Amino acid sequence: MSVLAAPPAKAESARIETLRMLLHSKTFVVGVVIVGFWIFCAVFGERVAPHDPLAQSLDILQAPGSRHFFGTDTLGRDVFSRVLTGAHDVLLVAPLATLVGIVGGTVVGLTSGYLGGLADDVISRIVDAVLSIPVVIIAVTVLVALGSSTLTLVVVIGIVFTPIVSRTVRAATLAERRMDYVQAARLGRERAPYIMFREILPNVMGPVIVEATVRLGYAIFTVAGLTFLGFGVQPPSPDWAVQITEHYTLLSDTAHSGYYWTVVFPGAAIASLVIGVNLIADGLQHAFDQ
Amino acid sequence: MPPLIRFFLRRLGLGLITLFLLSITVFAIAHLLPGDVGRAVLGPFSDQQSVDILNHKLGVDRPLATQYLDWISGFVKGDMGDSLQYQVPVWGLLQPSLVNSLKLAAVAFLLVVPAGILGGVFAALRSGRAADRIITVGGLSFTAIPEFVSAIALIIVFGVLLGWFPVTAASPDGASPGTQLQHLILPGLALVMVLFGYVARMSRAGTITALDADYTRTAYLKGLSTATVIRRHVLRNALLPTIAVIATQTGGLLGSLLVIEKLFNYNGLGQRIYTAAQFKDFTMLQSGVLLVGIGYLVTTLVADILYLLLNPRIRYGEAE
Numbered sequence: 001m002s003v004l005a006a007p008p009a010k011a012e013s014a015r016i017e018t019l020r021m022l023l024h025s026k027t028f029v030v031g032v033v034i035v036g037f038w039i040f041c042a043v044f045g046e047r048v049a050p051h052d053p054l055a056q057s058l059d060i061l062q063a064p065g066s067r068h069f070f071g072t073d074t075l076g077r078d079v080f081s082r083v084l085t086g087a088h089d090v091l092l093v094a095p096l097a098t099l100v101g102i103v104g105g106t107v108v109g110l111t112s113g114y115l116g117g118l119a120d121d122v123i124s125r126i127v128d129a130v131l132s133i134p135v136v137i138i139a140v141t142v143l144v145a146l147g148s149s150t151l152t153l154v155v156v157i158g159i160v161f162t163p164i165v166s167r168t169v170r171a172a173t174l175a176e177r178r179m180d181y182v183q184a185a186r187l188g189r190e191r192a193p194y195i196m197f198r199e200i201l202p203n204v205m206g207p208v209i210v211e212a213t214v215r216l217g218y219a220i221f222t223v224a225g226l227t228f229l230g231f232g233v234q235p236p237s238p239d240w241a242v243q244i245t246e247h248y249t250l251l252s253d254t255a256h257s258g259y260y261w262t263v264v265f266p267g268a269a270i271a272s273l274v275i276g277v278n279l280i281a282d283g284l285q286h287a288f289d290q
Numbered sequence: 291m292p293p294l295i296r297f298f299l300r301r302l303g304l305g306l307i308t309l310f311l312l313s314i315t316v317f318a319i320a321h322l323l324p325g326d327v328g329r330a331v332l333g334p335f336s337d338q339q340s341v342d343i344l345n346h347k348l349g350v351d352r353p354l355a356t357q358y359l360d361w362i363s364g365f366v367k368g369d370m371g372d373s374l375q376y377q378v379p380v381w382g383l384l385q386p387s388l389v390n391s392l393k394l395a396a397v398a399f400l401l402v403v404p405a406g407i408l409g410g411v412f413a414a415l416r417s418g419r420a421a422d423r424i425i426t427v428g429g430l431s432f433t434a435i436p437e438f439v440s441a442i443a444l445i446i447v448f449g450v451l452l453g454w455f456p457v458t459a460a461s462p463d464g465a466s467p468g469t470q471l472q473h474l475i476l477p478g479l480a481l482v483m484v485l486f487g488y489v490a491r492m493s494r495a496g497t498i499t500a501l502d503a504d505y506t507r508t509a510y511l512k513g514l515s516t517a518t519v520i521r522r523h524v525l526r527n528a529l530l531p532t533i534a535v536i537a538t539q540t541g542g543l544l545g546s547l548l549v550i551e552k553l554f555n556y557n558g559l560g561q562r563i564y565t566a567a568q569f570k571d572f573t574m575l576q577s578g579v580l581l582v583g584i585g586y587l588v589t590t591l592v593a594d595i596l597y598l599l600l601n602p603r604i605r606y607g608e609a610e
Binding site: 126128129135136137138140144145217228230231248251260263264267271277278 | 450
């Protein structure tokens with residue numbers, strides 16, 4: 001244990017202070033409400049929805065009305081019920097992928113930043129190389145090779161996020177490395193892993209938490225994009241991006257106003273979820289900056 | 291050696307190392323594809339002998355290191371082998387797609403750079419007021435929304451409701467540049483929505499710093515009008531961070547191309563990579579992805595150099 005570490009009581013009160021600030025932040029609270037609503041729908045959506053989201057009927061492509069609030073799709077399924085239940089898969093894959101990326105990136109970033117020298121140079125070069133291919137392109141390539149399933153999606157997105165997270169963690173670690181408590185721990189002959197994970201990690205937790213929320217936003221973005229391309233969540237899931245992939249070609253049918261309801265409502269749902277997550281990230285960022 | 295040239299050579303060297311690692315990564319990913327290429331091309335019903343013959347003809351039965359060297363030395367000379375799906379040279383297919391993607395990217399950049407810079411400067415001048423909040427919060431929200439969602443909003447408003455622009459990006463063969471441009475406006479705008487927030491935020495930050503600087507106060511005290519001060523002193527400084535952010539967003543832009551090209555049914559590099567991945571056409575896939583990586587590295591290098599040329603402080607100070 002470093003003699004210069006903050007006493008626990010002080011850390012506790014700082015945590016309460018941060019929490020108090022978060023609850024006063026309008027962006028954070030609005031974000032929590034939006035995301036909370038979709039989490040509720042992901043868990044209980046099937047019970048709340050007026051129709052079975054997978055049930056097909058002969059009333060195809062009905063415009064929104066009193067029977068079907070958001071209309072029906074090409075298979076006569078109720079769009080309102082599908083939107084309510086559509087958060088399920090993306091809210092399973094995206095947080096898990098974020099977790100993989102955050103854990104991987106933290107380990108790589110801490111190691112690279114703390115060790116410095118040759119190890120840092122080599123890791124940084126590899127990180128640069130991976131970062132120079134767009135995330136979606138790497139993900140598509142690997143998903144084709146391994147086949148798409150919930151597990152591969154989580155692992156692929158997690159691995160692709162690792163170098164991005166590691167950059168942030170490395171930068172934070174470099175700043176901490178010069179602090180007295182790290183020098184003290186080194187002089188006290190603590191082992192490198194102990195210093196990295198028990199001494200430095202708690203002090204870079206702020207940036208890590210902010211990065212995790214920002215990454216969660218991007219994970220939802222990426223899962224949606226991959227699903228749109230056909231490599232993510234698979235039909236007949238009522239996933240929002242699946243709904244859009246299945247119906248966007250109808251938009252060119254301008255005579256029927258492009259059957260806009262089949263894509264507008266799932267689109268608005270994705271947008272609200274992503275914005276909700278970003279509002280939370282914004283609130284956290286401000287709280288940790290203070 | 292002058293610091294500028296030394297900086298350039300250093301960046302170029304690092305870029306080449308990155309490119310080498312990238313090519314290995316791409317090759318490794320492409321070879322993760324189910325091993326038997328001949329089987330993938332000929333289908334499950336052909337006999338083992340013809341599969342073996344094809345594998346031998348394609349050279350995929352050789353050691354991986356040989357295949358890598360063969361590919362990379364060919365790539366440098368512009369010979370990327372034959373597409374497994376179409377049985378014609380890869381470059382012949384990639385080249386027109388690359389041109390198409392560059393056209394789309396050019397339209398997007400020509401729209402987003404002035405719009406982003408002006409938006410950022412405007413927000414900075416109204417800092418803290420409603421217009422500022424709308425531009426910064428609105429812009430950043432759009433960067434977070436998946437590009438196909440905002441693109442669909444654009445299609446519905448401008449294509450379906452107003453009928454101003456065509457809803458596909460592909461124009462008829464031999465269409466005039468004007469018609470081609472008309473087809474590229476909506477997909478271009480979709481890319482603008484992804485990028486606008488980043489550019490506007492950086493240009494806003496640059497403008498606020500410049501507005502607070504001593505040289506701006508001096509300019510005002512000299513009796514120059516607000517318009518002149520902004521044009522001569524503030525804009526130039528707001529431009530710098532904007533160039534930097536454009537470089538960092540190129541990777542994301544290239545990824546967005548994949549999605550936007552599919553949505554608008556446009557034959558670009560993204561669409562090529564997407565079909566290559568679908569049909570397990572790994573010769574096309576590896577060269578296409580490497581091309582994207584090269585595009586990214588070249589853009590970052592050019593942006594770094596532009597940044598240096600426009601910013602004398604860095605040129606003489608930190609280039610070491």
